[in-house]
Amino acid sequence: MPGSSIGEPPRAPTMSVLRLIFGTIGLLSAVFGYLGLDRYIQKLPDGAFSRHPFDLLYYDLQLFVLGSPPLDDGGPFPLLLDIARFSAPAVTVYAFVEAGRLLFAAELRRLRARNARGHVIVCGDGLVASTLTRRLRAAGERVVAVPAEAVSSEPGTTRVPAARDPDVLRAAGIGRARALYACTSDNATNTALALAAARRDRRTPLAVYAQVADPELCLALQARHLGLAQPPGARLDFFNVDDLAARNLFAREPLAPIQGAPPRVAVLGATAFGRAALVELARQWRVRNPGGSALVPVALVDDESTQAAAELTNRYPFLSQVCRITPYDGGLAELLSGGGFPLPPDRVFICYDDEERALKTALIAEQLWHGGPGSVVVRLDRLANLREAFDSDHSDAVLDDMSGALRLYGVVHAACDPALIGNDLVERLARVIHESYVVSRHRHGDDRTANPAMVPWEELPETHRRANRGQAKDIGRKLHELGCALSPRVGPGEEHILAEPEIERLAVLEHERWVEERVATGWRYADRRDDFRQLHPALRTWDSLQEDMRERNHDAIRELPAILADAGFRIIRVRRA
Template sequence: MASRSGGFGDLPRTPVAPVLWLAFAILAVISFGCGLVGLEQYLRENPGLGYSGHPLDILYYALQLFVLGSPPLDAGGPFPAILDFARFAAPTVTAYALIEASRLLFASEIRKLRARTARGHVIVVGDTLVATTLARRLRQAGDQVVTVPSKATETGPAPRVAGAARDPDILRAASVGRARAVYACTDDSAANTAIALAAARPRRNGSTLAVYAQVADPEVCAALQARLLSAPTRRGMRLDFFNIDDLAARHLVAREPLTLPDARPPTIAILGATAFGRAVLVELARQWRIRDRAAQPLPIEIVDPTAGAAVTHLTERYPFLTRVCKITPHDFDLERLLATPSDGPVPDRVFICYDDEQQALKAALTAEQVWPGEPGSVVVRLDRLASLREAFDGGDRVLDELSGTLRLFGVVHAACDPALIGDDLVERLARVIHERYVLDLTSRGASGPALVPWDDLPDRLRLTNRSQAEDIGRKLRAIGCTLSPRVGPGREHVLADKEVERLAVMEHERWRQDRVGQGWRFAADRDDEHKLHPAMAAWPALPDEMRTRNLDEIRQLPAILADAGFRIVRLRTT
C-alpha cells in the first residue's frame, strides 16, 4: 500500500526551532538550579570573601551568572564542579537567546533582501492549500521559492514579500524580473488572472518567464486557454491557466488505468457531479477509447441530484462520450440509491467526488460496505482530511483492516505537480491529435512504431504533434476564426473547401520548414536514415495522394478540437 502514498498531502513534521527552544529552556533551568547550589556551597566554604550567604543574595548572584557578572566569582577559583557547570552553561543560554532575538528582529528584512536578490527562483502567490502545497513540492525538487502571501503577513522561514499580491510593485519586490516561474494560487480566480497578466511581460534579456494562474471554474479556465492559443505568440514569456480538478483527474486516471475483469468492460460509479467528478468521467472515457479496440462502451453510473444535467452538458462539450461510454445518470443522492434495489452488477470501481469532505468520508464508509471490491477500488476525494491515510494505508489499518477497499486521494497534492501544471493546452491538443491518429490507423488494420500510447511515443514524434497543435491558433487567425470551448450556446464554424485547402497548404509548409530545420531533403523515395522524403516538395509539386492526405487532416481538425472540448467560431468576415 505504500505505493499509494503519492496521492496524499504530506504529514506535518516536527519543527526544529521549538525543539531547540525547549532544549535551551531546560538548560536554563538546570543552569539556574546548579548556580544556586554551587554558590551556596562556595560561599559556605569561603566565608572570608565577605559575601552574604542569605538565600535572597544567593538567588541574585545566580541570576547574574546569565550576564557574566556574578560578584562572588571575581575572587577566582577553585569552584565546586556544579558551579563550574553553571557559570559556563548560563552564558550559553544567554548567547542563544540573543542570537534568537536578533534573528527574529531582523528576519523580515533578511527575507525581503533574499527575495529582492533572488535569481532563477520560483514565485508562489497565495496562502491557500494549493499555494502552500505547491511551494513545498517545489522546495522538495530543489527550487528556491519566494512566497507572496495574499495578505500582509511576514511569518515563515521562506523568503516572503508582504503586501497586496496583485500589486506590480510587490512582484518587483519578489524579483519577478529574474524569476524562472510564477504561480498565482490565491482563492480568487480574477486576482490570479490579474497577477498573471501583470507578471507576464516580455523580457529584454531573452530568457523566458513561465506564468501559471489557477482558475477555479474549469470552463472559465478552458476559455482562457483557448484565448491564449488563438492569440499571437509572444517571445520571452509563457502564460497558461490551470484547474486543480482537471489536473488531479488526469493524474488519477493515468496512474491507475482501468482493468478488464472477466474480459468485459469494468463498471464505474461516480458519486458527485462536481468539477472533479466530471473531469474523472472524461478522463476515464479518453483512456477507454484508446484501450478498447473492440469498441465496447464503458458503463458509467453517475449519482447526483443534478446528474442528468451534468451528463447532458458533458456530452455536448465532448461528443465522443456518447460513442465511448454508456452513461446512466441517477438524479438523487447516495442514500436513495442505496435504498433502491438494483439488479445490475456491483461497480468494479467507485469514485467518490464530493467537494464536502465530511460527506465524502461518510459516503466512502457506506460504499465500502455496500460495494465490496478489490483493494483500492473505492477512491474517495479528501484533501484536508488526507492525514487519515495512516488509518487506512499505514500501520494498523484501523478503519480498513478487513478488505483494503478504500483509497484516499488528495486532489490538491496530486494536482500540485509542477510538471503536470506545465502541460498546457498545446500539450493536451497534441495528445488528442495523436489519439485520433492511432484510432484512425488501427481501425484500418495498420501497425507501426507510432501507434503506441502517448507516454510511449518517441520524443521526436511527440515534438511533431506539439508543433502541429501549437500552430492551430495561427491557422484559425488566417481565416478569421478562433478557438472557443464547447460551453453554452454558440454556432460552430464549418470549414469551407477553400479554407480547408488554405489551411492544408499552411500545415504542409509548416511541416516542411520544420523538417528542413532538422536536415531533411527532398527525394523521390523515402529514406528515414538519410532524412530523405518525397513530401519535402512545395505544395504545387506534391502528388495528388499527398495533397489529399493533407486535406483530410485539416477536415479532421473540428473533430480533434471537439474531442478536446473546443470548437471553431468565426470572428469576422474574411
C-alpha cells in the same frame, strides 16, 4: 542548495541547539566569574574591593559588557576567572547577533528572494498552495511562498509581502524565477498574477500556472490563451484541481474489463470532480477500445443528472461514442430502487462536495461494496487524512475498509503534483495530435519500419515532440487567418465547419511552419528520410511537394476540430477572413 529555501534563516532545530549552547555557556560564565572573582579579590590587599555577595555579583555581571573594575590592573587571574572573562563577552556578542538577525530577518529574506535565481514562486496560503509548496520542496525545488494575506512563517519557505501588494512579483524575484504558481482562493487574483507574470520582459524562460476553481471559466481562459495568434514568451496555463485529480486517478488506476466486458460504473454527484471523473474514464477507455465497439455503462446519479449528462455530451462529443450514460435524477435511493442499472457496479465514484455525506454514503450503502479492492472511491478534501484510519495495510488503521473496497481519495493532494500541473494544455494537445497522426498513417499502411514516428508518445524522440508542441501552439494563428476563434463548448453554439479551401490554406501554413522549424534546427532536404542525419524529403515548397505528403497536412487539418473537441473547444467564425 536543493531542498532549502531562499533567504531562509537557520532552521528551528538548529536555532534551538545554538540557544541551548550559548545559554549553558552564559550560565557557566556567571558561575565561573563569581568564583574566580572571589578568589582573586581575596588575594588583593585588604579593602581594595568588597567581597560582599552582592558586590561580587555586580562585578560578575560586568564581565558580560567587557569590563569589571577588579580586572583593571591586569592578572594573573585564577583559571575560572580567565575562562569567564572571555566566555561572558562571547555570550553578549551572540545575543547582539541574534537580536539583529530577528530585527532584520524579514528584510533579508525579501532581499534574497528578490535576487534569487531558478526558484519557484507559490502565491497563496490555502490547502492547494501549502500542499504544492510541500511537494515542490520534497522534489528539491527552492520555494518562495507569497501568502494571500499576512500569515506566520512556515518552516522551509521564504515569506514575502502579501499577494495583493502591487510589487509582489518583483519582491518574489520573478525576474529570475523558473516557475510561478498562482493558487490563492480567488480566481480573479490568480488570473491577474499569472497574466502580469506572463507579460513581463524576461531573459530566462518562465512557466506560469494559475488555479481556476470554476471548470468552465478555466476552459474559457484556456481557449483565449490557446487562440492567440502570437503566444507570449512565457509558458502559461490555467488548471483546475478537480480536472487534475481525475486525470491522476485514472492514470494510476485505469478502468479494466470485467470478464472481457466493459466495467459497470456509478458516479454519485455531478459535481466538478464527478464530471471530470466521467470525462477522464471515457478518455482512458477510448484508448483501450478505439473502435468504440464496447460502450461503458455509466449511472450518473444527481438531482440534475439529466441536465449534467446533456451538458457533458455536448461539451465532449466523444463521450457518447465511449459511454452509455443513464442519468438518475435524485439520490442513491432512486438508483437502487429503479432497476434500470445492473447492480452491483464494478466501480463507484462518490463525488459529493459535502464530504461527510460522501463518507456516510460509502459506509452505509452495502449494495456498492462488491466491486473488489479499491472499487468505491470517495472524493475527500479536508477529511482526506482519514484514509490512514481505514488503510488495512497501515499500522495506524483503526477502521475496517470493507475488505479493501473503500478508497478515500484526496483530490488536493492528487492534483498538486508539479509534473501533472506542468503537463499543460499545449502538451496534452500535442499528444493528441501525435496520436491522431499515428491513426491516420496506420490507415495509409505506414509502420515503424517506414516511418520512425509511428510510436507511442512516450517513445517519441524529443525533436518530434517539440514539433507537435509547435503545431499545437500554432492553432491560434491558423484560426486567426480564417477569421475564426476558439470557444469553450459551454452551452449552445454554432460550430464552424472547415471548408475544403480553408483546409487547403491551413495545410499550406502548417507545412511552411514545419519546414521553417526543421530548417532552424539543422534539417536538410534529401530524397530519402534519415532522422539520424536530419534529412527529410518533405523539406521543399508546397508547390513542389509530392501529393502523399500534401495529404498528410490535409489530414492533420481535418483532424483539428476533433482534437479541439477532445479538450472541450470548438471553432467559431468571428469575422471574414
